[in-house]
Amino acid sequence: MPDTAGPAMPLLELRQVDKRFTGTYALKRIDLAFRAGEIHAVVGENGAGKSTMIKILTGAYRRSGGTILWEGREVALDTPSAARALGIDAVHQEVVLCPHLTVAANMFLGDERSGYGLLREREMTARAQAVLDDIGFPIDAAAVLADLTIGQQQLVAAARAAMRGTRFLIFDEPTAYLTRQETHQLFALIRRLHGEGVTIVYISHRLEEIFELAQRVSVLRDGSLVATRAVAETDERQLIRDMVARSIEEIHYKEEIPKGPALLEVEGLSGPGFSDVSLSVHAGEVVGLYGLVGAGRSEFVQAVFGRRRRTAGRIRFKGREVEIRRERDAIDLGIALVPESRRDQGLCLNLEVGHNLNLPIFHRLAPRGLVDGRAEAEAAQRQIDDMRIVTQSHRAEAATLSGGNQQKIVIGKWLSHGAELFIFDEPTVGVDVGTKVEIYRTFAKLLRAGAGIILISSYLPEVHDLSDELHVFHRGRVVARHRSREVDAETILKEAIGV
Amino acid sequence: MSEIANNAGANSAGLAAPVRRRRGFRFGLLLNLTLLGLLLLLWLLLALSTDNFATYSNISNLARQASLFAIIAVGQTFVIITAGIDLSVGAVVGLASTVVAMLLVGGVPVWAAVAVTLLMGVGIGLFHGFAIVRLRLPPFIVTLATLTALRGIGLLMTGGQTIAGMPAAFGSFSRESFLGVPNLFWVVIAVAIPCYVVLHHSRWGRHLYAVGSNQEAARLSGVNVGRTIYFAYVVSATLAALTGILTASRIGVGVATTGDGWELQSIASSVIGGASLFGAVGSVIGPLLGAVLLTTINNGANLLNVNPFWQRIITGALIIVIVYFDQLRRRRR
Numbered sequence: 001m002p003d004t005a006g007p008a009m010p011l012l013e014l015r016q017v018d019k020r021f022t023g024t025y026a027l028k029r030i031d032l033a034f035r036a037g038e039i040h041a042v043v044g045e046n047g048a049g050k051s052t053m054i055k056i057l058t059g060a061y062r063r064s065g066g067t068i069l070w071e072g073r074e075v076a077l078d079t080p081s082a083a084r085a086l087g088i089d090a091v092h093q094e095v096v097l098c099p100h101l102t103v104a105a106n107m108f109l110g111d112e113r114s115g116y117g118l119l120r121e122r123e124m125t126a127r128a129q130a131v132l133d134d135i136g137f138p139i140d141a142a143a144v145l146a147d148l149t150i151g152q153q154q155l156v157a158a159a160r161a162a163m164r165g166t167r168f169l170i171f172d173e174p175t176a177y178l179t180r181q182e183t184h185q186l187f188a189l190i191r192r193l194h195g196e197g198v199t200i201v202y203i204s205h206r207l208e209e210i211f212e213l214a215q216r217v218s219v220l221r222d223g224s225l226v227a228t229r230a231v232a233e234t235d236e237r238q239l240i241r242d243m244v245a246r247s248i249e250e251i252h253y254k255e256e257i258p259k260g261p262a263l264l265e266v267e268g269l270s271g272p273g274f275s276d277v278s279l280s281v282h283a284g285e286v287v288g289l290y291g292l293v294g295a296g297r298s299e300f301v302q303a304v305f306g307r308r309r310r311t312a313g314r315i316r317f318k319g320r321e322v323e324i325r326r327e328r329d330a331i332d333l334g335i336a337l338v339p340e341s342r343r344d345q346g347l348c349l350n351l352e353v354g355h356n357l358n359l360p361i362f363h364r365l366a367p368r369g370l371v372d373g374r375a376e377a378e379a380a381q382r383q384i385d386d387m388r389i390v391t392q393s394h395r396a397e398a399a400t401l402s403g404g405n406q407q408k409i410v411i412g413k414w415l416s417h418g419a420e421l422f423i424f425d426e427p428t429v430g431v432d433v434g435t436k437v438e439i440y441r442t443f444a445k446l447l448r449a450g451a452g453i454i455l456i457s458s459y460l461p462e463v464h465d466l467s468d469e470l471h472v473f474h475r476g477r478v479v480a481r482h483r484s485r486e487v488d489a490e491t492i493l494k495e496a497i498g499v
Numbered sequence: 500m501s502e503i504a505n506n507a508g509a510n511s512a513g514l515a516a517p518v519r520r521r522r523g524f525r526f527g528l529l530l531n532l533t534l535l536g537l538l539l540l541l542w543l544l545l546a547l548s549t550d551n552f553a554t555y556s557n558i559s560n561l562a563r564q565a566s567l568f569a570i571i572a573v574g575q576t577f578v579i580i581t582a583g584i585d586l587s588v589g590a591v592v593g594l595a596s597t598v599v600a601m602l603l604v605g606g607v608p609v610w611a612a613v614a615v616t617l618l619m620g621v622g623i624g625l626f627h628g629f630a631i632v633r634l635r636l637p638p639f640i641v642t643l644a645t646l647t648a649l650r651g652i653g654l655l656m657t658g659g660q661t662i663a664g665m666p667a668a669f670g671s672f673s674r675e676s677f678l679g680v681p682n683l684f685w686v687v688i689a690v691a692i693p694c695y696v697v698l699h700h701s702r703w704g705r706h707l708y709a710v711g712s713n714q715e716a717a718r719l720s721g722v723n724v725g726r727t728i729y730f731a732y733v734v735s736a737t738l739a740a741l742t743g744i745l746t747a748s749r750i751g752v753g754v755a756t757t758g759d760g761w762e763l764q765s766i767a768s769s770v771i772g773g774a775s776l777f778g779a780v781g782s783v784i785g786p787l788l789g790a791v792l793l794t795t796i797n798n799g800a801n802l803l804n805v806n807p808f809w810q811r812i813i814t815g816a817l818i819i820v821i822v823y824f825d826q827l828r829r830r831r832r
Contacts, residue, residue, distance in 0.1 A: 331721040339719055346719070348712030350779050359709055359720040366702035373700070413720060 017066035044220035059083035087167030099146035104128035252465035269313030273299030288467030296476035336419035354380030354394035404435025572768035572786035574738030582778025592758030595743025600753020620740025628729030653755030662753035711778030
């Protein structure tokens with residue numbers, strides 16, 4: 001790895017850069033210099049301003065104030081084409097390519113080779129294949145992009161950027177969907193680009209990747225730059241403290257709550273994507289399910305919730321054997337699923353907050369079909385007060401609330417319903433720290449009231465700290481179980497990866 | 500610990516997006532008032548510029564025609580709220596007018612003929628629901644197919660002939676008035692009130708909006724999405740069948756090709772009345788106003804001797820303008 005100390009000349013420098021959205025600052029007076037040829041990591045909680053910064057660097061947003069220097073000279077950098085002309089490019093977390101086209105067509109998109117007005121397909125395919133082979137990605141250039149895994153598509157996007165002679169390349173959470181092997185391939189590419197002198201900005205939630213790759217790391221919090229540190233002189237604890245201004249112990253709030261009677265007992269449950277899973281959840285208990293993406297955790301809980309079919313096994317709820325065939329069966333028993341994507345699965349965004357909160361209980365608010373307007377408003381208001389949802393009124397559209405408050409709606413509707421077993425699928429993805437704390441406090445409140453919780457999370461510290469019992473999934477099976485914090489996080493990670 | 504809680508509260512309060520109260524509601528009200536204003540303006544202009552507009556016979560004629568469009572437009576709105584579309588309503592109108600005419604000519608009592616025809620509408624709606632929910636076909640395709648097929652069935656049953664010879668009492672219903680208001684308009688009221696109650700004050704209405712807004716979220720909240728979709732298409736097809744019966748009564752014969760292009764009229768009325776083809780937005784009063792507006796434009800153009808082809812162009816332009824405003828509202832998010 002090249003030297004980390006040499007104060008090379010900055011390739012790109014931000015000076016007092018601001019970005020305001022109708023009065024609120026998304027970025028506040030950022031001073032940040034990216035040295036030529038370094039790998040510079042940027043970390044921060046969701047909402048800290050990372051994506052705003054990327055958009056300013058790639059010309060997607062126009063800054064509200066401050067100057068940007070490129071090789072020491074002031075540049076406008078206010079359109080995407082201006083950024084590309086300088087040699088700035090980005091690989092985004094969500095693949096922004098055309099799924100119906102081939103890998104080669106995507107790599108040459110906007111820059112197609114043609115002769116006499118006709119595309120030179122064969123030439124492009126051969127050239128794309130050569131690039132892919134050269135950087136060691138085992139991908140067929142003639143394949144249709146949609147036929148690849150998300151991870152492979154991500155690699156194509158990276159290869160595309162590499163092929164275009166980029167000088168300043170931003171990676172925005174590139175490994176979110178990658179397998180371990182794909183991550184290694186991507187890292188090899190990044191190191192190689194680094195060796196060729198490309199300046200790299202690497203944005204990731206996974207701090208361990210930063211220690212593996214980067215020379216320097218900058219931390220953003222609430223739109224401001226907290227610190228820029230040499231990676232060799234810092235550690236994870238310090239970065240986390242910079243990011244959230246609180247220690248992990250303060251965030252992962254947990255009360256000691258006595259375990260009550262069994263709510264859910266699952267025996268030998270099998271279905272597509274998981275097999276022979278047995279576990280139980282008691283009142284007052286958090287049961288964590290940890291595993292890599294695709295390990296079968298989500299499939300398993302969806303079967304419990306009646307969304308997927310199961311091929312074998314028994315489910316008992318409060319000691320009684322039950323048959324759950326569809327969502328409504330589970331809901332009627334008192335099982336609630338708080339899904340992973342609140343935008344796609346959790347909320348009716350263009351409906352009122354109250355409408356969303358009451359959605360599971362309209363059969364109660366309207367026993368004979370007609371809705372009692374006052375009862376409806378009261379039920380909604382009760383949850384808004386209870387959950388401390390910040391909204392002007394229960395009649396406001398759900399879309400106008402912040403992410404954290406939207407998440408509280410998704411949880412709140414199950415409180416109205418009176419569920420006893422809560423399944424949380426990645427409950428804190430995309431919410432800020434303050435809301436995280438509130439969500440964990442809600443856990444405690446639910447547990448005190450006699451509920452049980454199944455917590456699915458890919459964020460190991462979260463499941464590790466909050467679970468009373470932790471089940472580790474690997475390839476559809478439970479490979480290990482642990483009582484609360486009886487082993488360290490590293491052991492659990494190893495079990496999940498299967499090494 | 501309490502400090503954290505305070506911070507947390509302050510934090511999330513600070514990050515909350517500025518809340519705008521019920522913009523959807525306000526926009527809907529604004530749109531309806533605008534439509535009403537536009538309508539009154541049109542009426543005033545037509546009354547001043549033509550001799551025939553402000554006559555009892557013209558107004559009641561306009562009311563009858565508008566009533567037919569209004570009924571199917573309300574049904575169409577139920578479907579549009581679920582983010583679906585029903586292209587078959589015009590064909591259902593045609594088939595229903597033929598079926599009711601054939602039954603009546605065949606000597607079946609009026610009540611039975613009407614009941615059977617309405618049940619046919621229910622059946623068609625159930626089929627749409629089945630194809631969309633069970634076979635997972637897109638609503639556009641399903642109803643496009645039935646649009647063609649139902650027209651074919653109507654033509655096959657009649658051999659392309661007009662069915663005449665219905666009892667006089669059946670025909671007089673749609674020509675007569677009660678308290679000075681055409682009977683057909685009373686039917687609209689009789690349809691609109693229960694539809695309004697269902698849509699805005701019942702559990703099923705809440706579920707319709709939820710399914711149109713986010714099917715997945717609705718399903719996860721225990722809403723029976725399939726049943727809700729069945730319900731919307733049954734309402735639409737049944738109201739189309741009712742319109743077919745009324746049309747047969749109005750023109751005094753059953754013709755398989757009646758209602759040609761009415762699906763577009765109904766969609767236009769619904770959209771002009773504020774419904775969003777993306778779902779979860781729409782009302783009952785909107786399509787009623789939309790239908791009256793479109794009928795007035797047609798009626799006025801006839802009276803002013805405007806080339807009838809212009810009517811189609813005006814309707815098209817109006818749709819674009821209204822949907823553009825809807826789009827503006829969406830973009831401000």
